Amino acid sequence: MNRVYVCSCFGVTEKQVKEHADAGACTPRQIASACKAGTDCGSCVRRIQAILGRGSCPRRGLLDQGVPALAAEVTELSEAA
Numbered sequence: 001m002n003r004v005y006v007c008s009c010f011g012v013t014e015k016q017v018k019e020h021a022d023a024g025a026c027t028p029r030q031i032a033s034a035c036k037a038g039t040d041c042g043s044c045v046r047r048i049q050a051i052l053g054r055g056s057c058p059r060r061g062l063l064d065q066g067v068p069a070l071a072a073e074v075t076e077l078s079e080a081a
Contacts, residue, residue: 007040020035
């Protein structure tokens, strides 16, 4: 099994970054919050940006409106409870 590491500092793989993106992380900062990738030496941030740029962000519309995508999800969940 080949693992392509994006972040050597924290051992984060490309697959993990994609999983976090699928879960709603649309920016390198949101990826960093999810798994720390990009928070140490920073050399992986461009790679993370490239990975995020390839897929469609399910919450891109919220970001374009200036609404924090992950915060909106928390609000939706708390309103549903």
